[in-house]
Amino acid sequence: MEAWLSSPRFSVYLAATGADRDRALALYEWNARLSAALMHDLAHVEVGLRNAYDGALSARWPGPPHWTLAANAVFAPVYRTRGRRRVDVNEKPRDSLRQAIANAGGTGAPSGKIVAELMFGFWRYLSSAAHEKTLWVPALHRVFPPGTDRALHVDGPVGRLHALRNRVAHHEPLLTTDVAGRLADMLGLAARLDARLGQYLQATSTVANLLTSRP
Template identity: 55%
Template sequence: MPQQPFQPSSAGPWVESWLSAPRFRSYLTAAGGDRDRALALYEWNSELSAALLHDLGHFEIALRNAYAAALDAGWQGAEHWLDDPGSPLRAPLPRTKRGGPRGTRQVDVNEKLRRSIDAARARYGRQAPPGKIMADLSLGVWRYLSSSAHEKTLWVPFLHRAFPPGTNRTEVDRKIGDLHQLRNRAAHWEPVLAEPVALRMADLGTLCGMLVPELADYLRARSRVDTLLRNRPRRDA
């Protein structure tokens, strides 16, 4: 039997059974209560999220490889910087953390980094090449290497080399942090309706241009994000 085309009037209560009422409500609100348009908006959000993950994935790989190259060029430890106890990614890095339910306390900023690396080593074994371990680390790992806590141990001696001379660490860290947050929303298929997507993509282009100038041009030629932003379902559609 040939498949019947989907009719707009079919956007009935089954949608809440699929998405949940709270999730669909975000789209209903944005669509002025029109269920058909809300479903179209959800589909558009899904397509936009997929397009964002495409572009952000290219950026993540560029950032990972640029940071790895900068560390390879400067690290002189006995073991690889992923594994050496004295590596700036592994050595204890105490910082004072204020606020929260536990109040002021000392934390080791590198604890999560060590756990992430060790978990990858446990999956692939001690003999796995560094590239295998690096590929297993999430954007959340690379994102925090430019934080203020790592300025003296990572940025100044190593990571600034991944960027043009005079690059401001604070600006780089802010842009990467914003992109990381957007990536997390897209990866979990959360609404990006209110996100400044065009601004974030401009930041992504700037960062890619710093890391690999040709990558920025490559992404502009192949990204679907701008096209999707121009074709967002409207209330008067």
């Protein structure tokens, strides 16, 4: 098992099971199943979020061209002072768009393909405080029901889910992760995006059941 998983990785599960090797392997298998279940749920939330944001940005910048090809207008330079440096907070989104366009096959690619090439990290930061005046107020707040608080109901949960997704994608242990809290984040965000999405995720998620079957 050490040769397969590596001694450092397996040692985490050994430590959690009092050096019981059979139980440690069972715990590793449980962690893998939990990760797969979380990725299932995260995929629904990520796709729902990006399509909702795409709709809001398309309404705000109807084009032509599509907003993904108008990065200099949608993500015009906005400077913030960080330490002793002035930083353009929109430089990274513009770079992400350029990379997505290249990955999609160039500027002639369908807009939906470009949107699909944008990683979760791109969408995650659109709700940050740095984009409140330029994106949230004029466009993205329209995705959510009245009374939605940007920081509390959107940016906080999306940030935590982004961190969880990175952990799951790298096959890391979830033994000390507040998975129940992250499930609540997903269900809450999904319901704000679309009540039917929230209901569907509630009905199809297996995460809660898996949490009760930890070895």
